[in-house]
Each structure stands twice: as C-alpha cells, then as structure tokens.
Amino acid sequence: MEEKKVAARIARGCRGIAAGELMAREAMIAKISAIYRLYGFEPLMTPSMEYVDALGKNLPEQSTPMAGIFALKDDDDEWIALRYDMTAPLARYVAQNRQNLPAIFRRYAIGPVWRMEKPGPGRFREFYQCDFDTVGSASPAADAEVCTILATAFSALGLENDFLISVSNRKILSGILETIGIKEDDGSGRHLTILRAIDKLDRLGLSGVRLLLGPGRKDESGDFTAGAHLDESQIEQICSFLSAGAESRQEVCANLEKLVEGSAIGLEGVAELRQMDALLESAGLSSRVVRFDPAIVRGLAYYTGIVYEATLTFEITDEKGEKRQFGAVAGGGRYDGLLSRFTKERVPATGASIGIDRLLSALIAKGVAKNEPPAGPVLVTVMDKEALPEYQKMVAELRSSGIRSELYLGTSGFRAQMKYADKRRSPAIIVAGSDEFAAGTVSIKDMYLGTELAKGISSREEWREQPAQVTVARSDMAAEIKKILQRYEI
C-alpha cells in the first residue's frame, strides 16, 4: 500500500536562509546593534504576536480590517496577530510598563515582522527589521540623532558615500491640506488616501499621483485604486508642495513656509525642520547626506511629525535587467500619538527601522559583504569501520584543539567520502588505515589545493601520489591541520 506523500513546499512568500547569508547577516546585525548600543539604546524583545486591537491598523495599502496581517483567534476567542512592525508592539510595551521605565526610554529591537502582502522579487511575507526608538522625548534633537545614527550605521557598514537620508515633516502636509480645505480628522479617511497617493510618487511619478489625488487610477493589470477626488486647484497646490525641494535645506524651508502661510500646524512643521537643520549642521551632517524632501511622507499611518527615509544611491541592475538606484533601506519618523491609543498621557516618540534583508542585499551588491557558503569542517574519513573508536579519538582531539571537524558518519567508500568533503567545502581531510595505524601516522590532504587534481581519482592508492597530501606523526595531526587552516584564514 503506497502512502500518499505530502508536497515539500515552503509557505507562500517565505524563504529559508542558508549558512553563508546567515553569517553575513549576523555580522551586519552585530555592527548595527553595536552602534545602537553606543548611542545609549538597550535591547528589548517583545513577543511575535499581539492582540489585534493593541497593534492597531496602521499598515499602508490596507483599508479593510485584518487585511495585510496574519491574524487568528486564540483559545480565549480573542484576535491575535503576528506583528507587522516593531513600533506598534513597542507602544503597547511602554504603555504597559511605563512606571518601571526611565522617563526617556531608548530601545532597539531586531526580529521578524510579517505582512500578508503580494510577494515579489526581494519582497517576502516574513522579513527582518532592526529598529531603534526614543520614547518620551519631544526634542528635535532626538530626531536629528536618528539621522546621525543611520549615517553612522551605513558608514560603519562600508557605505560611506552611498546613502542619502531624506527628511520631511507630516505637519507641513497637514498644513497644505488645511490651506486647501481638507480636515485631517473628518472621518472620511481622505487624509490617508492623499498621504498614500504621495507615498507612491517614486513608483508612479507625478502623473500617477495626480490620478490618485483626483478620480483614481487603473494599473497595468486593470486593478483600480480609488482616488481622493480633489479638484484641480487642490491637486495643483499639492503638486507645488511636492516640487518644493531644493539642494539647500534652508531653501526648502523657505519654499515650504510660503506654501503653508496661514496654517499654524504647517508653520510649526517648518519651524521644526529649521531646528533640525541647525542640529544637523552642528552634528556635521550636510545636505549632501541629509536633505529635506517634501515628497517623503512614509506609508504607515501613525507618524505625526518629522519623517525619515534612507536610500542607497548606487546603481544596481534589477530583476528586469534595468539599471536603477538601489532605493530605500530604512525609514521612520515621529509618532507622538501612538501611545495615546492606550494612555491619557501623550508620550512623544521617534525612531527608525532598518530593513535587514534589503540592507544585506545592498552590502552584497556593493561587494562589502559576501554571501558565500562558508568553509566546512575538517573531515576525519573512515577507512576501516572496526577502527571507529580510533577515528572518534582523532576528531575529539581536533575539537579540543578548537578545530572545527567531523567524523564521516555515512556508509560509503573512500571516493564518496572525498566527494562529500568537497561538497562540505572541507579545507582538509584526515586519512588513516591499517598502514598509518601501524606506523603511528596519519595522512592529511589539503582539499582546496587538491581539488583540481583529485577530480577523476578513484582509488586511495592513486590519491597518495597527490602533492597536496602529507603524512605526519599522529601526534602532529592537530598542528599540521592548523597550518592548513591558517593558509586559508579559516
């Protein structure tokens, strides 16, 4: 009776990460978290899941409740969901533990977040973020520091001249909307529709954004996105806002000031940008590194003030074979209202999130990190099954000398063991049979040196003739192996 087999499929939009990438990733994360720590942040790990009401609905592109998140009912019949970012759980944590935390709480967090979105090249449903946030400070110095930290992190990773941090202030957009007669909290969701239209400027260009601000837009696949139904003069005003950018930060501030004349919130936003400018200057961050860009709004609903987006400026060839700039790898902003979902107290907060997966692929594309299968362990081959305890002793001795090694645990002969060592990327193998046992020696083969020659060799006798092989006293085994490992800097 044949059993029906289960298909070995990975869940949609998910991926596995193998040793080479994991190790590059770990090294990158270690560098980033060292910088977060240097700046006074401490680590915190909140659970992967939260009650849905605690998470709130802040995802971009999602209008219906529960859309975009992985949610289920627990055994208490309550809705829980995997976190879609690290900020919403932080807000819940701070609201729940505020009395035990310092008045200003600086935490970093590294971990996966989950979004049930359409997967695509480089777009996964489980991806990793590396966040830092300062909760409890309304000072623009906290916002300026976000830029410093991002700049320091990118430089430490070898991207000194390859990034640009774009800064804007949502208050200015609110000011613009005020001047064209759109109220933020009129319950229509129109404010968010406009925000998300602007957030697509990069992808759709000004003409696409115009459609989304007006009647709506049909994409190539025929899907229709409803528009904000603004009239022509309103759209014009928003487009002037989007085009208010300039090389100099002060010039951007001057342009924006004119546009929000008469709006208190808008002018407040410009004043905050001016403060940022002064702080960035004194922190040594010129407009070559941190620019002001009105078109930056960020998709998440919870931002209330300064927002940031960090892009990498070098060119890559994308999946369609076209050259383009690498794009955004980090983003964030000030979210002074997020805590007040839970508490009466208004707790200001600001922070940013680095996308681990995207940043790592940037480092690899740039050649400052490598995604290569790592060197394997030294392999102690088995020539004589009766001598297993002897081989066990060899591998135990190598390991106590700190040499990464393994005993061959299969049933195949010498040739298959050589192949196995190759596939494992073992730098060296140990060979010992009755001759070596009698003579008190072992044979050691440098596998990297011998790889070319070894191809096509099928017997142990032939292999003995190879130049990459030495026979040494059993007592010199570990020392000899160490020489080989040093040769390859393993």
Place this chain on the structure above:
Amino acid sequence: MEEKKVAARIARGCRGIAAGELMAREAMIAKISAIYRLYGFEPLMTPSMEYVDALGKNLPEQSTPMAGIFALKDDDDEWIALRYDMTAPLARYVAQNRQNLPAIFRRYAIGPVWRMEKPGPGRFREFYQCDFDTVGSASPAADAEVCTILATAFSALGLENDFLISVSNRKILSGILETIGIKEDDGSGRHLTILRAIDKLDRLGLSGVRLLLGPGRKDESGDFTAGAHLDESQIEQICSFLSAGAESRQEVCANLEKLVEGSAIGLEGVAELRQMDALLESAGLSSRVVRFDPAIVRGLAYYTGIVYEATLTFEITDEKGEKRQFGAVAGGGRYDGLLSRFTKERVPATGASIGIDRLLSALIAKGVAKNEPPAGPVLVTVMDKEALPEYQKMVAELRSSGIRSELYLGTSGFRAQMKYADKRRSPAIIVAGSDEFAAGTVSIKDMYLGTELAKGISSREEWREQPAQVTVARSDMAAEIKKILQRYEI
C-alpha cells in the same frame, strides 16, 4: 469627546524580554552555537510558518487536528501555521532541497517555536529552541555524538557536574508492545496513547501511568484522560519495562533483552543501545553522565529509535516553595521516518533540541549567568538649553572614543536629570554650565560612587561638594570617563 482607550495587554502566554536577560541569553546562545559549529554543524534559518500538512501532527497531548498550533488560512485559502518545533520544518527543507545538500547534512537552528498550550509558570506559548540535527546518517555514532555535544555544551556553560543525559530506544517499547500483542500501526492510535502515558511517569508516578494504561485517569481538576484499556497482565509487562533501569548501562541492556525476547524490533533496539554504550565509553562518557533509562520515551510522535533527554540535577525551590530537581532542558531522538512523509527515499536523521528559556533560568538559578539590568550609558546633562550644540559635541566626542553615551533629551531640570541617570544606571554624568564653558572644563560625576550621598540633594550647588565629583579640562573629558568605566569594568 473622550476617545475609548485600548487596553495595553500582552498576548496570553507571551512575555517580553528586557536588556539584562537578553544579554545573558545572547552570551549563552553564542557559546552553544560555537560548540555546534565546532562539531561541524552549520546554521540554517527556515521561516516561522509552514503549510500545516508539511508540519504534520506530532505534538504531544494533542489529539484533534490543529489543536496546539497557531494556524490560519492564508490568502490562497491554504492552512499555514507557526512551527511548533524546528524538526518538522527541517524535514520539509531537506525534502525540498536534498539534491543541493551534502549526503549528510548537519545543521543547527536557533529561534522561536509556538504552541497554543495552557500557559503556566515558566511555560510560554512562544519559546526558543536551539537545535542541531544530523540528517542522512543511520550510524549510532551520530546518536552517541548527540550526547557528546549536549555534555560539551552544558560543561561549557558551567554545569559540569549538574546534568544527566538519559537515553532509551523506542524500538524496545515497540518490542514490548509486540510481546503483549499491541501492533504499532493498527490505526487505533493506541500505541501513541501508551507512549504518552509513559511520558507522564515523571509527573504522575507509576500509579498514574497505570491508570492511563488501563481505564483512564481523572486529574485534580476533574478532567478525564482516556486510557489505553490494556489488561492487567499487559500493564504489568509495561511496568516491568519501566522498572528495568540500573546504574550500569550494560545491566540495563541485559534486563531489556530478557523483556523483549522473541521480538525482532525489540532486540534490534537493545543491540543499538549496546553499540551506543561502546561508543559512549570510547568518547569518555560514563554512566554517571549518560545513563540508559527505559522510561524515557519523549512526547513527540515522530521518533523511531534512540531518544535522549537531558535533565539538570541540582535542586531549586519551585513556585510552590518546594524543593525539587531542576528537570529537563533538552531532548531529542532519531526520527528515521519524518522525511519519508515527503519522499520515497528513507532518510535517517537524529538530533536534539535545547530549550533556551529553561536553560537560561537554570544558569541564573545556579549563579553561572546573571539577569541584571546592564550598566547604562554615560549621560551628558543639559544645564543651558542654548548650549545644545556644545552638549551635542560632547556626546559626539564620547561616542567617537567608543564610550556608550547619550545626551539628555528631556525638558526637566538638574534634579530630574540626576534621577534619570540613576534609573538608567549611568556610571557617570557630565555637567557643564556657563562657569565650565568659561573655564574650558567639565564636571564629571561617578554616579555609582555618588549614589548614596546624592540622595536628598536638590540643587546643583550642593552637588558640587560631593566627593564623587571631579572637574577636569574639557580636553580630558573622554580620558577621565574611561577611568570611571574601567573602575566598574564596563
């Protein structure tokens, strides 16, 4: 209009982990994974979620489908679930990628797993495991190595004389069942009911297990667990099996051999244990460290042969104030059938899993790891808001000297800043106002030394008189701070 507030609650059975514990945990994980690597294992990260059919139903205590797992339907209308262990996803991964993997695949994996079980003290719905597995080897040497790795890991963590690894073989239980006329694959699930009854020996004692093997058992809360409905002589035979333990591994083998006389599978199980015994001897693992214990069966359904359970043997005082041994911190076994759910090829595999959360609490209970809030950053206080750029420069200078530090980003006066530094556990603070700026100096306070005296001090003038304070040239600031950090080994 008062907005309704959301309750800031953590999801049931979940917990947050703060800096002190996270850092102890990271150090522990680093030691464990260094040992896994030394033994030739390489890291692999599979996604948190898998298709439910790929995971299979292997959880102990769960009879109904989906019970015990966090499952939901994705947007393709397929059931996906958070993994309940790291072994089922490994089986899926190997089945899917076998052609690209070495014939023997040794991987380790560290990450969360999720089970929707009743939470309790130390029992969470999201917990971390640190697994290593050897896929593709049927050799008992792979099983013996599991014991060596666990012993090496516990010793490296400072638990040299505090652990015991118990080993058994499911084949022997199958042999026992064969001798009493119970077939493994008769579709009744009786075999699993018996397995799980035995797995509760620790908690329920022999009398409780007898009830579960017979008519069933009502617990203190009145919940009834159905029994396996064995007759008296069958139960007797299983109890003899459970009592076949002895100090010497060879004696256990002799006892078991008598009990499974006439059962091929049972005798095969005993023969494998004898091989293990020889390999453990030659690896230097005496029965004081690795014992054979027939009562070890492990709850997970997928084990087919040798099973392991590592317990810590020192006493702790539990949540009820009673002294008891710490208990199990790792477990595993051979699961030669798990891959054949996916593939025609039968791929043998063995491995074990260390429970990160439980092991860390053991290290803390034993005093070999500490869960203490770490030292905070040096705080640059703000005496004069107009001088913010000056303070910014100070903190920038400290950071470029590698000193973990932060600028005070709140709005409060000196006293609140001192309190804040205390709460942050800052080892030192920097104080500079117009006097210091004029003189080209800064004042530095050693906060740990000054903590006692500082209580009750309310003005900056009084504070100047404290002995823990020095005033140094501005250019000596970083060097002076380094002295304080060295004093406290930060």
